[in-house]
Amino acid sequence: MPDGASPRRMRETNGSGGTAVAASTTLDKQPLSSMLGAMERWIRWFCAFFTLLVAAIPAVASQQVVTRIWQSQDGLPGNVVRSLVQSSDGYLWVATAEGIARFDGFEFQLVTPAGDLRRFRLSFFRVFATSNGDVWAATYQGGLFRVRIDGLEPVLPNISRPQPPLVTQLIDGGTRSVVFRRGDEYGRVSPDGEATTIEPDDLLLGKFNEDLERQRQAGRVVGDDGHPVLTDRRDRTWISDASGGLHVTGLDGEPVRVDFGGRLFTFGVNELHEDREGNIWVASPVNGLARLRPARVETIDVSSSSGDRTFLSVMQDSGGAWWFASRRGGLVRWTPGETQSAEFAATRFHRSIAAVCEDREQRIWAASRDGSVFLRADGRFEPQFTRTQVPSKVRSIVQTLDGTLWFGGSQGLSTVSGETVRRFGP
Template identity: 25%
Template sequence: MWSLAIFWLMGWAAEAHTHNFRTWQAKDGLQQNIVHDIVQTEEGYLWLATAAGLVRFDGVSFERYASIDEPGLVGDRVHDLLLDRQQRLWLATDLGVSVLINGEFRIISEEADGVSQLALAVDDTVWAATFNHGLQQLPLQGFVPEDTAPLHCVAVSVPRRHVWSTCRDGGGIASRLDPATGTTTLLEFQSDEEFTETLALDDGSVLVGTTRRLYRWKHDRLTPLPLDGIPSLSVSSLTKGPDGNIWVGSRTEGILQLTGDLEVFGFLEGAPDHPLEKVFHDREGITWLGFAGGGLVRATPNHVATLPRGPVGPDKSAVFAFRDDDGGVWSSISSCDGVTRTTPQNVARVTDLPTTCVWAMAEMPSGTMWFGGWRGGATRYDRNARRVVENLLPVTEAQAVLALHPDEQQRMWIGSTLGVDRWEEGSLTHVDAIPQVDVRHIFEDNDGSMWFGTMDGLFHLVGDKVRRYGAADGLASGVVRHVVSDGDVLLVATYGGGLHYLAGDRFRRIGAKHGLTDDFLSHIFLDQLGYVWVSGNGGLCWF
């Protein structure tokens, strides 16, 4: 039997920054699970630096570029990527540096021991931290800081006009170079830490990450950030997110988020437990994570927002919410206050429907909205013109439309307290195979057959043949609120009987004694990761 986890939503705190995570690894087509770096070119592709070569990702599939097929690709172990302002893609590899220009790879420098990191200066100079020849300007302009002779460089960053680097000659030496004058300032970190990353801040200061902690460089001084209660951080990535927060990637502690004022916002919860190499935000604001051993991960936030008091808000009880193809959210209110459409810009009320007690909504591919409710029949509504196109079914006290479903053949199925009707190309037909029962939910299966959840059991319509499922078939309650399928298993939420799944010709039950919050269920949702979410009077649970 499945194990269940219970969520009591009222207890969630504002500091819980939960995300949905989608992971791609070798089993999903990614050639190697070590992703060091991520960039996005103007075509929209993501490019990944992996331990097995350069990889291009189009959101569906991966394409690997290797030196055996690309003579201009100097090495296959790619440590770092850099996209310059001319959209040229630079690669730091175990054998030197290559650049991808207009679909062609070119070798820029060959280093027997490789290049660890690349950085772009404000004058478009590319700097390289090499494993055996110190800090380099590309192409092939070596630079050795004053009074030191570092050979093994592991980090380079150019947050503004100065070049920050960490090079080793027995011990770690962190320096700050002014290319205009050639002067170098040695940076004083603790003996057990090395500089790793920088981020230019809006006030002119620089956020500095090391293998132990975070600093702020301001007025030529390096000051540790007072991150009380946070363990030492091995910083691998610094970036500013679309939300304005600063994302700190750590190989040891995951992802820490800071506000723009460098106050602690919180840790990102639920990220994979692998050393984090890179945090990257694409042009659409989606966050991508590269892990050493964990592959590529997409992180999308779980947004929970409360609308202000007014047409829809915390003083209202929403009975139905529906998102249209343009991202607008349509909602109806239990107090029969009608329908509103909410976007980030405004909240607009629909005023000309035949009823304000709307309990069902659906959208056709044409963009036409359908509404159903108490004493209002079924209504077709043009959301672009903001007008009613047609009212269907007689408006009577006895008939309420409580379920709507558009099928794959562009037909609208209408469930009411008097059975089922079907609208097709302007014509309305009563479905005589379904008796005059109170229909609360309609679901189309993969084979095109239709399921109807009613106040008197579950009905399955195949062609013109119908079968009813009730107590004799394993349903513990005849009040069926919701039906879904993942293609293999049919799940049914009942009000009073818990959750059911169809096994052969009979339903099996999962109830409160198996871990559900209670047996009075209203909705089932299947997420992208394969989890089943169930809501009811007792709250929300998943398994």
């Protein structure tokens, strides 16, 4: 049974199997040895049939998907992974049987409970993330905690009775609060962490229903759903089956089996999750945390008007277009099916574009390591600074949260904020 399946579901599954065997009155009246022989023949037949069925489903080729698996020896708190979520700052939060950890793509940082919570073994069920950056964790004892990297903040206490109601939903509630559902109970958590019971109106119930559907399509088991299913941004459907395997169905409708590096039918899936980059994450009740990402590298022809195929900088803008800066001075805007060479105002400098940046106002900046800094306006790049101004000979551009643009190059660092230009360094 995958980790996290309810005892009620397990009994139903076992009951189904028992009914299938006991349904034949003839089998019930046969001697024990005859019954066992019949069962062995049935099992051999089923295994042969299942093997043929699996063999009929093509496996994902190794050149199409790269699989990376993290386990306890890689820093994961435990190999029983129950739930995962990505917070607004990009971190992945992983709930395991041994605790919760934050993952930055390189290493795991374990969240260690403080104070009296150290005395309890918390069995985490599910993690949630809200738009304000908070992360929340629900337990199998019906509890709810706000997760901080330095500890856990209790919100709802655990319930000391068998099979307590669980927090299965948590959504933004406005005015910096969140609302949750625990069994048939609804509640609100204020910004200071105080939980109160509420009676949801039709509007709130509608939001909870929408959240259920989002969870269902985003790789979580909802209600009596048997196995997680995820529909990704490319309209591919990832489906976990009863054998512990994972299949992906493309637009052609053909299922393709995902190969987990020799752990095909023993991997198991508790949850699926698609992050902002389009990676698919698998929470396994057996083998830890897995990431699936496309491995195919496509070559595209983005040669500039000069014929140069050597590029110094590349950027994707907010509209999805790619900008490629070539060594000989060309700047190419590329979208599928169309390649355009950018137009620059004439200057006396050789334009070897070394940096391209889109600011938060969706303006495109291009910097030459041999001369000017340009800003795109009305489809044309115009120089922004006179010879006596800085920055120039720029190799990197970045914008900070306060809107300040930073330019770095062979003449040091410079900033531009509104009409003010400042220089740092020699």
